[in-house]
Amino acid sequence: MAEDRRLERDGGIAAAVQRTLARRYRAERRFRLFGMIAVAVGLLFLAVLFTAIVSKGYTAFQQTYVLLDVYVDPDVVHVGNLDSADYQGLIKTSLRELFPDVKGRRDKRNLYKLVSSGAGAVLRRMVLEDTSLIGRRLRIWVPADDDVDMVIKGHVDRTLPESQRRLDDQSLAWVEVLERQNRLEKKWNFTFFTAGDSREPELAGIWGATVGSFYTLMITLLLSFPLGAAAAIYLEEFAPRNRWTDVIEVNINNLAAVPSIVFGLLGLAVFLNFFGLPRSSPLVGGLVLTLMTLPTIIIAARAALQSVPPSIRDAALAVGASKMQTVFHHVLPLALPGMLTGTIIGMARALGETAPLLMVGMVAFIVDIPRGLTDAATVLPVQIYLWADSPERAFVEKTSAAIIVLLAFLIVMNAAAVFLRNRYERRW
Template sequence: MNNATANGLPPGRRAIDIVNAGLSKRYRRERRFRLYGISAILASLLFLSFLFGSIISKGYTAFQQTFIRLDIFFDPAILSQESLTTANYPGVVKQSLRQMFPEVTTRQDKRMLYGMVSNDAAFQVRKLVLDSPEMIGQTLPIWVAADDDIDMLMKGHFDLDVPESERRINDVQLAWVDRLQQENRVEKRFNRTFFTAGDSREPEQAGILGAVMGSFYTLLVTLLLSFPIGIASAVYLEEFAPKNRWTDLIEVNINNLAAVPSIVFGLLGLAVFLNFFGLPRSAPLVGGLVLTLMTLPTIIIASRASLQSVPPSIREAALGIGASKMQMVTHHVLPLALPGILTGTIIGMARALGESAPLLMIGMVAFIVDIPGGLTDSATVLPVQIFLWADSPERAFVERTSAATIVLLAFLIVMNATAVILRKKFERRW
């Protein structure tokens, strides 16, 4: 009673009564506040699942490819021993198609018939013959990749209810495909080409290995350069540098660089690395250098934050028992800060992996078939490959664009997951 009067409350009304009166309102507010949070997360999950859903539903079919079984007669008349490398291999494939469909006679129909299988079939036959010339004279069943239009048909990407003139596959071709299916000559298999080939203008022969290798070499250069340089600058700025106007200026500039649009680094790379130093165009070396410039600020900032979180007592203890400043850094501070530094580096690398704009300026947006084998070979990277395919008119590139995106996302998820695991495993709290 006394404290009620002491608080200036009217008699008979305790503090707890006021609290109780407002309690349900407070609970409601609390619930609403949580609800906002949950709905924000739900919304972002919804967008994310929409993105993944649309990419995966469009792209998963690209991991399969339609194959057709042909009975190839290795005709000794065409494959004369002396010129096996330059023989008329397309002729061999065409001949076997003609034998399977003897009723096809007009020129236009024949062209349509030859168009059913990929023109890679001829190269496949060539490889077989060159590997084992004793095949000549025999007839062997060979599975060859179907043309991209047939592949699209088998995967159900064409609406067959529309009139004949409005589809890419006409009734004659449909009848041929039906017949091939009845003879068990059509099969969908895992699309190995997609993972083992470089770019191609024919969708059924196009693969991402060239782009993956290009990304690998580019990131290798980026990592080898930005990791040591980033740590060295962070350690110096954090542990050795005096605090004055100059170091402030440097700090502001580093923070600024982290926010510069990436295309600017591409322009810089063009002016400095290509025009001034004369390094080769389209090379992963130059791409790596440009991406180094882009990731350095990220790594420096992350490393400095991580160094700052090491408690000063550890530094003082090391110095107190007579360690030099360098020993203090290399024996104690750096090992403790390393998990955070690694996390920052991996996140910087993940950003570099997904970058395409700066590479536009240094010629890495190009049609490159051969798989790069070194730092100065012409190469392209995964995001650029996705961009180039998205621009191609052939319909089969739609699913390949999505499939390449799935691969890129998989790499990103693995990298970011590594960063999280490293942090969880080695993180120390004081």
């Protein structure tokens, strides 16, 4: 009987264990399913985001051009006025020759709007490069107006009522005539990559903002990496463990979580109002971003130093190396890949920042390409912000295209961080 009761008890325990295991396995399967769903939803949102940006922005990499037969009239353009000649007037004359029936003043103004206000600059550049073109008839491609560009790219429904289109029926008829004559063509938009900002969408480019971003990040890198690395080395290797060191470490961790606009307010108060540095300059922008990225770089550099095994330090000290030699000859070379990775991630964050730069004036409308650290400039995120606030439909695709370029830079920087970590990081 006792044996039977023992077997019955053991069987009950085994059954209970099996039920418990079954519940655990079901819970584990549910957890894995929820995790897969979460990853799938995240990837779906990411795919939707990228699809929306690319679908709206890829057309900005092309620009509609109009083929015109332009006579470079010697009475208008001659050696004495090559820079100031009325090149846009010659463009208008060629348009009137294409549509000789246009007589009214209002109709002529609408006709002239088919081409960009920068069309004359194309002719001017050609004449300045080769003065033998004076007195000759040229067939040249000039940029079309942004409204024409939107129609050709299919962003404007031609069947809509005239009141719902920026181009009236007469202008749309002229566009269709140019299409039938094969005088309209989409070409690669070099202007987008080589020009600065403009009030005209077809003439606007990202080169000025790109150069401003380069100068700003150069200042940020030159200041933040040495200061951040030095602070991390001191705090991790040389600083005494006391109350003041703890206070500094806590404040560094807190600064990493401070909203970026607070650093912009600090830059406005200190660098502009107190030191009087030039407003809207990459110098001020770089100083502000240095303050913002320093905590991130210090934290990443300290983590890299902590990852070096204590045996490295002990071995160096055992063979007679000083504390300084141990740190700079043994510990720092091993921690450097991790420090560089943290620095690149900090630079990527700085590249995408807008709020602190708005506070120091880098939101200004700037056409010229900056030539130095103290010239007025803007950066890519601020340029995107300015274009997103513009009413013209053509700036919508410009905004998305600039976002694509910015994302490409960020992906490259993060890929470089991953490469450095995988290529040079030691496995202990």
